[in-house]
Amino acid sequence: MFEYIVKRTLQAIPLLFIISIISFALMTLSPGDPTAIYENPEANTKSTPQDKAKLEARLGVNQPIYVQYYKWMKLLVTEGNLGYSFEDGQPVTQKIVDRIPATLTLMGTAIILSILIAIPIGVYSAVKQYSKLDYFFTAYSFLGIAVPSFFIALLAILIFSVKLRWFPVSGMRSVYSHLDLWDRIYHLALPALTLAFGLIATKSRFMRSSMLEVIKQDYVRTARAKGLSERKVIFKHALRNALIPIITIIALQLPNLFGGALFIEQLFAWPGMGRLSINAIFIRDYQVIMGTTMIAAILVVIANLVADILYAIIDPRIKFGKN
Amino acid sequence: MSLANPKIESSNQIVQDEKQLKIQSRAAVVWKRYKKNKLAVAGLIIFSLIVLIAVFAPLLSPHKPDVYDILNSNIAPNKEFPFGTDAQGGDIMSRSFYGARISLGVAFLAMICTVTIGVIYGSAAGFFGGKIDNVMMRIIDAIQSIPTFFLLLIVASIMVPSILSTVLVLSVFGWTGMARIVRGEILSLKTRDYVEAARATGETNRSIIFYHILPNAIAPIIVIATLDVASIILSESALSFLGLGIQPPTPSWGNMLTAAQDLTSIIDYTWTIIAPGAFIIITVLCVNFIGDGLRDALDPRMKQ
Numbered sequence: 001m002f003e004y005i006v007k008r009t010l011q012a013i014p015l016l017f018i019i020s021i022i023s024f025a026l027m028t029l030s031p032g033d034p035t036a037i038y039e040n041p042e043a044n045t046k047s048t049p050q051d052k053a054k055l056e057a058r059l060g061v062n063q064p065i066y067v068q069y070y071k072w073m074k075l076l077v078t079e080g081n082l083g084y085s086f087e088d089g090q091p092v093t094q095k096i097v098d099r100i101p102a103t104l105t106l107m108g109t110a111i112i113l114s115i116l117i118a119i120p121i122g123v124y125s126a127v128k129q130y131s132k133l134d135y136f137f138t139a140y141s142f143l144g145i146a147v148p149s150f151f152i153a154l155l156a157i158l159i160f161s162v163k164l165r166w167f168p169v170s171g172m173r174s175v176y177s178h179l180d181l182w183d184r185i186y187h188l189a190l191p192a193l194t195l196a197f198g199l200i201a202t203k204s205r206f207m208r209s210s211m212l213e214v215i216k217q218d219y220v221r222t223a224r225a226k227g228l229s230e231r232k233v234i235f236k237h238a239l240r241n242a243l244i245p246i247i248t249i250i251a252l253q254l255p256n257l258f259g260g261a262l263f264i265e266q267l268f269a270w271p272g273m274g275r276l277s278i279n280a281i282f283i284r285d286y287q288v289i290m291g292t293t294m295i296a297a298i299l300v301v302i303a304n305l306v307a308d309i310l311y312a313i314i315d316p317r318i319k320f321g322k323n
Numbered sequence: 324m325s326l327a328n329p330k331i332e333s334s335n336q337i338v339q340d341e342k343q344l345k346i347q348s349r350a351a352v353v354w355k356r357y358k359k360n361k362l363a364v365a366g367l368i369i370f371s372l373i374v375l376i377a378v379f380a381p382l383l384s385p386h387k388p389d390v391y392d393i394l395n396s397n398i399a400p401n402k403e404f405p406f407g408t409d410a411q412g413g414d415i416m417s418r419s420f421y422g423a424r425i426s427l428g429v430a431f432l433a434m435i436c437t438v439t440i441g442v443i444y445g446s447a448a449g450f451f452g453g454k455i456d457n458v459m460m461r462i463i464d465a466i467q468s469i470p471t472f473f474l475l476l477i478v479a480s481i482m483v484p485s486i487l488s489t490v491l492v493l494s495v496f497g498w499t500g501m502a503r504i505v506r507g508e509i510l511s512l513k514t515r516d517y518v519e520a521a522r523a524t525g526e527t528n529r530s531i532i533f534y535h536i537l538p539n540a541i542a543p544i545i546v547i548a549t550l551d552v553a554s555i556i557l558s559e560s561a562l563s564f565l566g567l568g569i570q571p572p573t574p575s576w577g578n579m580l581t582a583a584q585d586l587t588s589i590i591d592y593t594w595t596i597i598a599p600g601a602f603i604i605i606t607v608l609c610v611n612f613i614g615d616g617l618r619d620a621l622d623p624r625m626k627q
Contacts, residue, residue, distance in 0.1 A: 018465035146607040259472030281480045297469040
């Protein structure tokens with residue numbers, strides 16, 4: 001088991017390496033003169049070409065690309081330094097650290113909500129296959145996949161915040177309420193539910209087919225043959241096994257979830273990493289964009305790793321050591 | 324020509340007839356299976372209607388799509404403007420009809436790009452196997468670990484937005500799913516006897532891949548390509564919504580929703596988001612239904 005964990009962890013390292021190369025390549029492809037932000041447009045003195053060359057030497061942008069990559073990587077690995085924002089010169093790492101709790105709260109809540117809602121839907125749809133409610137849930141899951149996340153956010157704000165006034169329109173908390181838990185939940189509810197809307201669609205679909213698969217297995221038939229009540233058969237014998245693949249789905253949905261969170265954070269004015277990235281895109285602050293992208297990718301890789309290991313722990317049929 | 328041997332000609336004719344018969348019967352079998360899926364048929368009909376709207380947009384549109392009339396801004400749906408007008412006074416019905424051209428056209432072009440890259444990449448990885456395959460697949464793993472929309476935004480922000488750049492943005496990292504599927508197919512097909520036979524007759528790798536292996540992997544490729552169209556339409560709408568995709572005055576379903584970023588405008592003028600939003604959702608739904616139908620019809624063994 002330990003061996004398996006070590007092996008999977010080691011496998012993640014080349015992955016992170018390739019991700020860093022892609023990120024860096026995109027960053028260097030980005031247009032614009034990195035020395036331009038050091039120019040004071042209001043100053044009468046224009047910098048001379050010599051000044052510019054000096055600045056380029058100091059920033060390291062005149063060096064060959066692999067040297068630049070090496071330096072960038074070295075800073076990242078040794079100091080966790082992702083560079084400095086073009087906008088205000090602040091360290092990118094600090095900016096992300098400030099924003100990440102908000103994003104993780106939003107995404108974590110959405111994931112938990114989606115699990116709590118999708119599993120009962122999936123189980124019901126499988127047990128009562130082709131019932132009216134099953135068709136209803138199927139329709140919902142098709143819709144959940146087809147509606148753009150920004151559109152569902154717009155509709156949610158329009159209906160629940162503006163028309164019904166059940167939830168606040170935006171923000172993470174009310175002014176002057178620093179540690180009021182209810183106020184936080186009140187602000188979190190609508191963005192989290194909106195983000196969960198699409199997740200529930202795919203998860204419940206997946207849960208349904210996983211459950212249908214399990215119900216056909218011999219051990220479920222055996223449980224029935226023993227004369228166990230239907231409730232026990234479904235919840236004790238079938239559900240437990242049907243739940244295992246869900247772990248993988250949660251990890252697989254993560255990249256999409258980050259994408260969805262971008263829009264939800266933007267539209268709900270949620271002060272997280274997504275909002276930071278979108279603002280950075282608009283002002284072309286590539287250092288910040290690269291930083292958030294790298295962090296999101298690292299989180300995805302870690303989540304996949306954890307999912308794989310959990311899967312191996314829970315399901316003894318997976319052979320350790322072999323892929 | 325008239326002196327050509329009639330015997331040969333007629334036998335050629337027979338071969339051709341047989342070929343046609345075979346193709347027809349295969350298509351007929353697929354169609355018969357497809358027809359059983361009512362959602363897929365409904366999806367196909369509605370999608371065809373939307374395509375017709377796109378093709379005949381100039382005939383169907385009551386107004387010019389890119390002419391703004393500020394005196395007619397934000398008018399609720401009425402007889403003259405069946406879907407109302409937007410903040411600049413553009414007719415929403417005409418704009419969504421012309422938007423269908425752009426949104427569908429962009430999605431179709433991007434799909435062709437992702438299919439081409441994905442099929443070539445996946446075939447190479449699957450066919451050569453071993454270390455090459457390993458490295459190629461790790462690259463796909465890495466790309467797929469980076470949240471798709473971050474990649475889209477970065478590429479979009481690097482380029483000057485236009486229709487072509489939007490196609491490029493949507494295709495440059497969009498081929499990984501296709502590549503994965505094709506690689507899997509190739510891996511299982513390349514050990515078949517007929518591939519061995521082709522190899523034994525000294526055919527080149529390229530002709531083995533293109534003439535012997537890929538035609539047998541066509542079913543999953545078609546299905547994935549169809550489902551890709553749906554996800555590309557969604558991505559394009561999201562990009563354009565943020566102002567990083569298709570630029571106004573050229574209408575696309577996504578950029579018609581841009582005004583909605585300002586909440587006050589959708590509170591007072593809700594109709595401005597209804598038509599483009601409905602077009603996006605209905606189109607994506609239909610394409611997904613068609614994809615599911617094709618999957619069942621082309622290859623009953625394939626399951627979600």
